[in-house]
Amino acid sequence: MAGSTFGSQFKIMTWGESHGKGIGVVVDGCPAGLPLCEADIQKYLNRRKPGQSKFTTQRQEGDQVEILSGVFEGKTTGTPIALEVRNQDQRSRDYSAIKDIYRPGHGDFTFDAKYGFRDYRGGGRSSGRETIGRVAAGAIALKILESLGIGIRAYTKSVGPVAVDPERFDLEEMWQNRLYMPDAQAALEAETYLEEAMARKDSVGGVAECMITGLPPGVGEPVFDKLDASLAKAILSIGAVKAFEIGDGMKAALSTGSSNNDSFCLDSDGRIRKETNHAGGVLGGISDGSTVWFRAAIKPTPSIASPQKSVTRSGKEEELEISGRHDPIIVPRAVVVIEAMAALAVLDLMLAGMSSRMEWLHRIYGENARIFSDIAD
């Protein structure tokens, strides 16, 4: 359990530091035959790239991904896919401000406690840049899920107290504003709220929401590897996430059985459906065929320009001032990371779940001849 590895069947290993030579990921276990090119991955990386608006750090990074292995003649071969982004903006800096002092809200102190020392340049491994590997691998998972009719979409549900109004909810609208909020008016109010925070040299938190559509029932394992539990770990593993809610989430604690239970019914085609979806598309830890929806609470950016009290490695109390521009809010850039992690968790469960029935085993290994003929054509 070394930390930077995720998944059992669709297994990824990410690497890289904020100011090291680069950031990357290797995907081991991608099914063979998926059409894949760098553009499929780049489009997701561009969504998390810095310097896109006044609400994101101005660090200059092209974040261009390179596929180094596992793809031949435009298709995945079934062997490991190595993806790499070289860091550009790593000009030597003055790190004295963070070299010896522990930034509140950051992992500086705990990395020292765990390893005895740390790569303090830009936060090293605990920098937001670490998510490049997640997004790059997630892009592949998302393309596989898409081919099965499964869609994953995350967006900003609230910025501080400014929340999307269900009445005005319009998913397409999220592409029209830098905050990825599916509500134009809320986005405007949120921008004003953010500017005020920035003027105060402060930062704000928010909530991201994600919907998974088209997921067949039967995905997720009973007991420990439940779909919702796996999603929770995937999402909480993203820095700054402080809470995870599936379906009604915390609200379920205030509800009663008679109103929280989702009644089953038949749709016009006589197919089994639910009248409501308080559960968030999961029953007993297994997908029920309805939309899976969950939320993540994201804390305010810990890097703020206003002075903070802290201590040094050597145990001296000192005041800290973090220079440079930082995102005043993390949520908008986390949205694509959430989509990536959700895709990685769901796909891994789907691949592992392929062996859950004898009938499915026979569907693939039943007739040996089948496999030979696969080659011939």
Add this chain to the structure above:
Amino acid sequence: MAGSTFGSQFKIMTWGESHGKGIGVVVDGCPAGLPLCEADIQKYLNRRKPGQSKFTTQRQEGDQVEILSGVFEGKTTGTPIALEVRNQDQRSRDYSAIKDIYRPGHGDFTFDAKYGFRDYRGGGRSSGRETIGRVAAGAIALKILESLGIGIRAYTKSVGPVAVDPERFDLEEMWQNRLYMPDAQAALEAETYLEEAMARKDSVGGVAECMITGLPPGVGEPVFDKLDASLAKAILSIGAVKAFEIGDGMKAALSTGSSNNDSFCLDSDGRIRKETNHAGGVLGGISDGSTVWFRAAIKPTPSIASPQKSVTRSGKEEELEISGRHDPIIVPRAVVVIEAMAALAVLDLMLAGMSSRMEWLHRIYGENARIFSDIAD
């Protein structure tokens, strides 16, 4: 990723169905030399046993655990520890009410979707009795942590709208009421609220909170196996849990960096401490030495006596009435399960983390002679 296996170093595999021959767990990877007897485990099982109050099902089960292996002359040997509880109350029942119909809020439908059929007797594997294996294994993890000065305590924070009042918070009080609420007055109000729900043939939800004290800094892995992410998966894997919050949780989304950041300071002994603990004892996914605290939202018991709409396996709409007594609330019996899962998650990270420093590696393998002399004495 077969579902009933948890942990990488302290690995457990649970088994058993509600109305099968029994329930059990095997622990593979328990360090050798831990004093262990059945009473160490029984005391935790007794806390989740049915029939303890008017708020728990009246099913008669002794839930007596038997240690079948891995312990010799009162100490763990380092080999697998098999723990088993035989079911007593499994007199043949009339299952026609649930055999063919899908109970809302249960995994009946999704188990059929995943496996093609299911053991419908009392919910089979998705019954609350499945948690016996978790609690039995967790009891061992809790004893190991205790020997290191680490304590884990969960309690009922709220029952529906009735919450513990921070002013009246008294941990010892939790042992004085059947709801495990650390606030006598809140417990009384909650009991009234529960009786009203029962009279309506309804059930209610609630929130459980857990505190982990004495955990050294440095526990948890960066990136995917963060301490909070691992706790989230462990807790969400408990049936009926719909949300997980670490520290301030959802509240962090409404906060600002200046108030959400926990400043570092020095205590009287000149040791590094934090002035606040909004983070919940975790920074960058790694424990920071302060108390780890988190909450879980638990949905209302899905089994209610009032009639519900549903459909049958064969796709007919039918009304369902669930007979028999069921817990009107899950939280009080889930509390010990939460302690067990938290212990399993934390201990596994601690064992895996032993190899995070060269210096620690040398502390154990540095002098071979050391190992020989271990034998001699």
Add this chain to the structure above:
Amino acid sequence: MAGSTFGSQFKIMTWGESHGKGIGVVVDGCPAGLPLCEADIQKYLNRRKPGQSKFTTQRQEGDQVEILSGVFEGKTTGTPIALEVRNQDQRSRDYSAIKDIYRPGHGDFTFDAKYGFRDYRGGGRSSGRETIGRVAAGAIALKILESLGIGIRAYTKSVGPVAVDPERFDLEEMWQNRLYMPDAQAALEAETYLEEAMARKDSVGGVAECMITGLPPGVGEPVFDKLDASLAKAILSIGAVKAFEIGDGMKAALSTGSSNNDSFCLDSDGRIRKETNHAGGVLGGISDGSTVWFRAAIKPTPSIASPQKSVTRSGKEEELEISGRHDPIIVPRAVVVIEAMAALAVLDLMLAGMSSRMEWLHRIYGENARIFSDIAD
């Protein structure tokens, strides 16, 4: 990597000591829908049971297996299958002979070195009885493979210098003698050789061979989880196995490329075949559709009645005499264990390999409706 867990998709955890309460295994990840009853497992356990001939220990054990979970109405449900054999013959013995002294060729010394102490009763966890869990789980794997037309058969190839004569090889013959040798005459000579060894209070080694037929091409992963590498680990994990050979094995080291390469050709149906099988059915670590065959060298039983030099825990040199009857050879009883381990390794690779192609993924998750209809019928 706690030691008693095997497999990634078809995962098993074994437990139990020679003179503890029993021996067992839990199988997590068995596909749902396999017809299974205790007789399916018992027939394999009976082949490794003690007291079957003058060449096996006279310990009295019924070795009756009980299925405790995971099977409902005669079929596996997809949830963990717990299998248990309670020890009968555990009357308290005088262990003074082995309590403090290290038996040569046994794990007594190394268990002390690893854990600081050990369960010395009958060898504890390192006893041959540990294989009961392997055989019980392997019986399930073998039944699954059988349903796919895959057969696994191991037999005794040689007893000391007495080897099966290829000219006289007759697989059915193995059932006619206690040594499981597919050659009546070799079996007779081997019995004489064994009786001489027993008269000398000595023991002998031998070789077991195994054939896997009907395995489709494409099973096994490139690089680290090759089919032959996985078989090697599975077989070497059986106590007393000292070598593993796939195909020509050691002989390949003396061969040349021109004679060692297996030429490809077409059979009468125009299907791709190999003219020879020096490779043992594996190319690049992946099955090629021909028979997989391998051998295991098994050392002589370390427990011999003649006096041996050794030392005690406290570091005193002493002479050791092991009393009681022991198998003068391990091979015949290891044969069924080899079949079990080979089945576990092959099945696990087949289940993991189900996700190796996009086309296979679509075959199972392609049409959601498919899954619903599965339920209805």
Add this chain to the structure above:
Amino acid sequence: MAGSTFGSQFKIMTWGESHGKGIGVVVDGCPAGLPLCEADIQKYLNRRKPGQSKFTTQRQEGDQVEILSGVFEGKTTGTPIALEVRNQDQRSRDYSAIKDIYRPGHGDFTFDAKYGFRDYRGGGRSSGRETIGRVAAGAIALKILESLGIGIRAYTKSVGPVAVDPERFDLEEMWQNRLYMPDAQAALEAETYLEEAMARKDSVGGVAECMITGLPPGVGEPVFDKLDASLAKAILSIGAVKAFEIGDGMKAALSTGSSNNDSFCLDSDGRIRKETNHAGGVLGGISDGSTVWFRAAIKPTPSIASPQKSVTRSGKEEELEISGRHDPIIVPRAVVVIEAMAALAVLDLMLAGMSSRMEWLHRIYGENARIFSDIAD
């Protein structure tokens, strides 16, 4: 179990194809604080580099490794270490000779059978170049083991029928000849034997032997993750290895208990030792403190210049002639790969084994203060 991932605590993921952009590996779980630079890794890569003698392919590759992450100020940080070697000699070739035809003794056919198609350029993922990732990661493991006084050395024991003479065995001599044979005279005879084979456009097999010294007793897990079983899988996972022997290996099958058992005795310092080492340093799957020694049989290079019979993807019989220079023997270049895989297997077991005793757990987590002070200095 996706195939290119090895290890549970010291986990590596390798990637890359023979004629792709490069080859690499990521190491997740390396302890923090190990001094590491590219030269530490390069010295091992240089031993497997092509073009070193008339007995190795003339392909021109610098095989220069680059460390991309996980090292800061000359020490490992505990985060993933990404190592990369870019391919240089990948000028477009004429692959028509191998594009559609299956080379005997290669994985061409089985890759098609598994994945439906393959990267045929130079064997793609199944090329010998894949071992670059193993050697690079192994170099780190070897440096860690070295710091603990553990040495691993492999050499060529025999080339075809020409074997090292125990009388003339001189480990240092292996560095004096291109075949890495610790016997000057045998090396000369072997070279003559090889030249004859090359003249015949043929190739030859051989045996490599490996010794692990200084390994403390107690390494390896009972049952499935035995030290010898883990080594067997690690070694058999190297392409072309057809057999694995620990200690006496196959010879043990011809021995008797009285001569095969290694008696225990006391050395002059009163420490427990063995009088012989037929077992190869492993008892019950756990290291016993004596030298661990094993052998691997390596088949002749399958790529030979003389014409061979084969078939095409489309199922036509055709004669194949493989052009270009290939190693006439694999053993000498495999020697460093064997050292690397042995190191990876042993180190992983040692890291996992750190949690095998309560006492060791307390040695690391016993006093929290300890951890704080680690930071200060």
